[in-house]
Structure formats: structure tokens, C-alpha cells
Amino acid sequence: MIGLLKTNDTLSLWDCISLDAVQKGRTIHEDIAQDLLKRGLIEDEVPHYSISLSIAKNTHQLPSYTKTKGLDKEKLRQMILQFLQNAGDEGAKRDSIYEYLKDVLPANKTEEQQLRYVGRLLVELNEEKLIDRIGLKWILTDNNRSV
Structure with missing residues (x-):
């Protein structure tokens, strides 16, 4: 400096x-x-x-x-959708999605803050009807299976 x-x-x-x-x-x-x-x-x-x-x-x-x-929000959203596309009908838990994203999340945040951020992204995608939650797992909505 x-x-x-x-x-x-x-x-x-x-x-x-x-x-x-x-x-x-x-x-x-x-x-x-x-x-x-x-x-x-x-x-x-x-x-x-x-x-x-x-x-x-x-x-x-x-x-x-x-x-x-870290990557910008839209890129992270696309990565989540791709991950869930790859997971198929089995879907994925938030922790698995976090493991996939952790290297591209903001490095200046704690793990807890990163997990909350991933959770907020999942909720946003759910509210936009791009993904659904079944129990503890997230899956693509039926009309979004060909991302």
C-alpha cells in the first residue's frame, strides 16, 4: 500500500x-x-x-x-441451478450445495455467513419458482428441468 x-x-x-x-x-x-x-x-x-x-x-x-x-450473485444462482440439474430427482441438501460453491463465495465471510448466504439464494430461487424444497433437499421445479 x-x-x-x-x-x-x-x-x-x-x-x-x-x-x-x-x-x-x-x-x-x-x-x-x-x-x-x-x-x-x-x-x-x-x-x-x-x-x-x-x-x-x-x-x-x-x-x-x-x-x-467471490462470484457475483447471478453467477452463483446459475451454479446452483446447474448443480441441481446434475443432481436430478435426488436433489441436494444445502450443505452439499455449499460444498460445491464454497471456493467461489466471498472469502472475507465466515463459514456461517457463507452458509446463510447460500440459504438466502436457495430461498430466492424457491420464491421465483425455479426450485422446490422437499424435506431438507432442493430440486429443480418440473418446468425448470432443462436449465
Whole structure:
């Protein structure tokens, strides 16, 4: 991050130290976080901030940024539908779907947060009548079997 000081004269040394702390998963003071959020230097929510896309690009950290953010919601939804297509009539439990997705979920979230996120995606797909729940298993709806 210190190298960013040389190329960006709008950042203070304290900004760079704060960004470095965010990148390393350390807690920063809420006032500092709010300032960095307003300036577009960090993203996400308390306490799971991450550096912003622009900072990741400027510091050549796009691979780790992308891993931290995970795949976007629509790609995850498509992966779930494909997984359930492959599972066929047997369907799949949330834990199996999570195992399939865990490497592409946001790395800055705990396992519990990732599981809840997968659960919310399943509920959304169910509310959209793309999948059904039978007991503890999820399956594609009859009219959605040819994803």
C-alpha cells in the first residue's frame, strides 16, 4: 500500500496504513472506515470491509480482490441451478450445495455467513419458482428441468 502513496498524491500515509489494515482483515476505527467508504477506497459492511476495486487495480491485487468478493450473485444462482440439474430427482441438501460453491463465495465471510448466504439464494430461487424444497433437499421445479 505504501507504493500507492507514490502514485496517488490524494492519499495520506494514514490512509495507506488504514487500507493495509483493511486488506489484512484488521479492525479499523469506524470514523476512519466511514471516511474511506465515502471516498470509495473500501467496500462492504462493518466489520468485514475490503479494499475497493479501484485500489485493487492500482495495487495490482485484482486476483485477491476477486477471491475476497467471490462470484457475483447471478453467477452463483446459475451454479446452483446447474448443480441441481446434475443432481436430478435426488436433489441436494444445502450443505452439499455449499460444498460445491464454497471456493467461489466471498472469502472475507465466515463459514456461517457463507452458509446463510447460500440459504438466502436457495430461498430466492424457491420464491421465483425455479426450485422446490422437499424435506431438507432442493430440486429443480418440473418446468425448470432443462436449465
